[in-house]
Amino acid sequence: MLVALLLLLALSNASKVYGDFEQCGLNPKLDPRPHTVSILEFGAVGDGKTLNTLALQNAIFYVKSFADKGGAQLYVPPGKWLTGSFNLTSHLTLFLEKGAVIIGSQDPSHWDVVEPLPSYGRGKDVPEGRYKSLINGYKLEDVVITGNNGTIDGMGSVWWEWYNSHSLNHSRPHLVEIISSNSVVVSNLTFLNAPAYSIHPVYCSNVHIQNVSISTPPESPYTAGIVPDSSDNVCIEDSNVSIGYDAISLKSGWDQYGITYGRPAEKIHIRRVHLHAFSGSAISFGTEMSGGISNVLIKHVHIFNSNSGIEFRTIKGRGGYVKQIVISNIKMENVHTAISAKGNCGSHPDDKFDPKALPLLNHITLKDIIGTNITIAGNFSGIEESPFTDICLSNITLSTNSVSSTTWECSNVSGFSDSVLPKPCQELSKPSNSSSSSCFYLMSLGEQKSAGL
Numbered sequence: 001m002l003v004a005l006l007l008l009l010a011l012s013n014a015s016k017v018y019g020d021f022e023q024c025g026l027n028p029k030l031d032p033r034p035h036t037v038s039i040l041e042f043g044a045v046g047d048g049k050t051l052n053t054l055a056l057q058n059a060i061f062y063v064k065s066f067a068d069k070g071g072a073q074l075y076v077p078p079g080k081w082l083t084g085s086f087n088l089t090s091h092l093t094l095f096l097e098k099g100a101v102i103i104g105s106q107d108p109s110h111w112d113v114v115e116p117l118p119s120y121g122r123g124k125d126v127p128e129g130r131y132k133s134l135i136n137g138y139k140l141e142d143v144v145i146t147g148n149n150g151t152i153d154g155m156g157s158v159w160w161e162w163y164n165s166h167s168l169n170h171s172r173p174h175l176v177e178i179i180s181s182n183s184v185v186v187s188n189l190t191f192l193n194a195p196a197y198s199i200h201p202v203y204c205s206n207v208h209i210q211n212v213s214i215s216t217p218p219e220s221p222y223t224a225g226i227v228p229d230s231s232d233n234v235c236i237e238d239s240n241v242s243i244g245y246d247a248i249s250l251k252s253g254w255d256q257y258g259i260t261y262g263r264p265a266e267k268i269h270i271r272r273v274h275l276h277a278f279s280g281s282a283i284s285f286g287t288e289m290s291g292g293i294s295n296v297l298i299k300h301v302h303i304f305n306s307n308s309g310i311e312f313r314t315i316k317g318r319g320g321y322v323k324q325i326v327i328s329n330i331k332m333e334n335v336h337t338a339i340s341a342k343g344n345c346g347s348h349p350d351d352k353f354d355p356k357a358l359p360l361l362n363h364i365t366l367k368d369i370i371g372t373n374i375t376i377a378g379n380f381s382g383i384e385e386s387p388f389t390d391i392c393l394s395n396i397t398l399s400t401n402s403v404s405s406t407t408w409e410c411s412n413v414s415g416f417s418d419s420v421l422p423k424p425c426q427e428l429s430k431p432s433n434s435s436s437s438s439c440f441y442l443m444s445l446g447e448q449k450s451a452g453l
Contacts, residue, residue: 024235024269028185028208035072046079053084067091076100084110085132090141096150104134104154119253119261122349123171131170133177140181151190159195160220172196187211202229212239218278220244230263230291236270245280251288255353258290259319270298281308287346290320298327305334312341319357325364332371338398343383358386371398382412391415
């Protein structure tokens with residue numbers, strides 16, 4: 001009778017977690033726009049030297065007139081199109097033809113300076129504001145950034161030099177940042193040399209990122225690939241990311257600013273991606289997660305040549321939560337730390353944070369993971385006042401090298417494991433039984449929901 005009740009509770013909880021959410025199964029229908037204009041019609045010159053910011057701005061202003069007529073496509077033909085930051089509009093498709101390269105100017109005066117995001121309270125690199133991203137959207141509806149494998153190149157080397165030399169006046173820009181928008185598609189493009197993040201949807205709903213290739217050099221400091229930030233109903237699929245720091249990073253605000261803003265990152269699917277994170281993590285949660293992160297399904301991921309495979313990061317003062325995460329069918333090669341969860345990771349935006357704002361991390365399931373040439377299998381370092389709980393590990397085989405004599409490190413964490421090699425630390429070695437049935441039934445239900453996706 002007790003087992004039946006536990007099963008019923010588990011299924012009830014699982015239905016609340018997953019519902020009918022299958023975002024990656026809902027491929028956006030990209031109907032052709034009824035109108036098309038070319039940036040050439042507005043005086044753009046693709047010689048890699050002429051600044052085209054005004055031409056792009058004028059073209060997008062013209063495209064606004066078609067918003068109530070089904071929208072329009074702004075066509076970028078082959079060429080090298082130098083520009084500063086510019087804004088998109090609703091019901092727009094920005095289309096980069098094969099051989100088209102949008103190049104970010106290396107002159108900071110060509111980038112507008114804007115206020116910090118409200119869930120962060122300050123710039124990430126320096127407190128004083130931030131440079132607007134190369135391609136921006138604010139409160140948009142139905143915007144598509146796509147092409148025939150065109151390229152967006154942020155020319156980030158000067159920004160990395162300024163970051164390393166502590167000479168930035170404002171925080172670095174991103175390549176694409178879409179804010180407070182609905183129905184966003186980014187697909188079939190190559191992103192190179194982002195000053196900071198490559199793709200940053202923040203406060204958005206219904207975001208589909210598909211078939212993109214993202215790259216920055218290994219030495220690029222704290223660059224990230226795809227960063228879903230306080231956004232919901234997000235799909236990331238069929239993409240390749242090779243980056244200096246974090247390949248895919250889920251975030252939701254920084255300390256008291258994120259707590260006050262109160263918008264979680266939730267209902268996120270990630271599948272069929274190849275990830276390389278040189279000094280960071282292939283998939284990271286946080287450190288900025290004060291608005292909460294939940295309902296995340298990750299499946300069929302190849303992680304290689306990375307410092308960390310999957311990492312959960314937080315610290316006292318963050319508040320928020322990371323919960324109801326299911327990660328399965330992962331292949332790792334040449335990864336220093338395969339899986340980690342750290343409760344002492346990250347900094348604070350200022351001294352106004354509440355040290356009693358303790359983050360919660362629970363109901364994390366990792367299943368069907370194979371790793372070769374792994375140095376450390378797992379590092380779980382929870383918070384004494386708020387331990388990490390319900391960490392579920394199943395069918396994990398990690399072939400470790402001889403570099404480290406310690407394969408697992410654990411403190412202030414509890415969970416369950418089944419068929420895990422090398423054997424986890426005692427805190428995570430409890431066998432699957434009636435007391436952990438909720439954890440493993442959530443896992444299996446999540447698997448059913450994402451089957452075939």
